[in-house]
Amino acid sequence: MNLCRHCHKTKPNRPRGLCWTCYYTPGVRDQYPSTSRFAHRGVGDYNGAAPLPPFPTPALPGSPAKVAILEQRARMRLALWHPNDAPMDRESRRLGIA
Numbered sequence: 824m825n826l827c828r829h830c831h832k833t834k835p836n837r838p839r840g841l842c843w844t845c846y847y848t849p850g851v852r853d854q855y856p857s858t859s860r861f862a863h864r865g866v867g868d869y870n871g872a873a874p875l876p877p878f879p880t881p882a883l884p885g886s887p888a889k890v891a892i893l894e895q896r897a898r899m900r901l902a903l904w905h906p907n908d909a910p911m912d913r914e915s916r917r918l919g920i921a
Contacts, residue, residue: 828855873900879907 827835827842829851837846839855846852856862876896882888889909896903 873902876901876905879905879909881909883909884911 825835825840827833827845828840829845830842833842833844835842837843838857838859839846839852840858841852841855880889880892882892893903
C-alpha cells in the first residue's frame with residue numbers, strides 16, 4: 824500500500840505522492856518534485872527569436888567551459904551561438920571564416 828511521501832500515514836490523494844494535509848501545508852509541497860511525466864523539468868524547449876548573447880566566449884567548442892556557457896545562455900533564453908564565439912579550429916580563425 825502506498826503512503827504519503829511526507830507523513831507516511833495516509834494514502835496519497837494529491838499530486839507528488841502527498842496526502843491532502845501535507846500537500847496544502849505551507850512549504851511541504853516544495854520539498855517533493857513532481858512525479859507527473861508531463862511536468863516541466865529543466866530549461867525547456869524555447870522556440871522563438873532569441874536575442875544575441877551580450878558577448879562572445881573564447882571557450883573552444885566541446886570544452887566543459889563552452890557547455891557551461893551554453894547552459895547559461897539557454898537558461899537566460901538567449902541565442903546559443905554568438906557570431907564571434909571561438910571557432911573549432913585554428914585555420915578557420917586564421918582565414919577569418921569563423
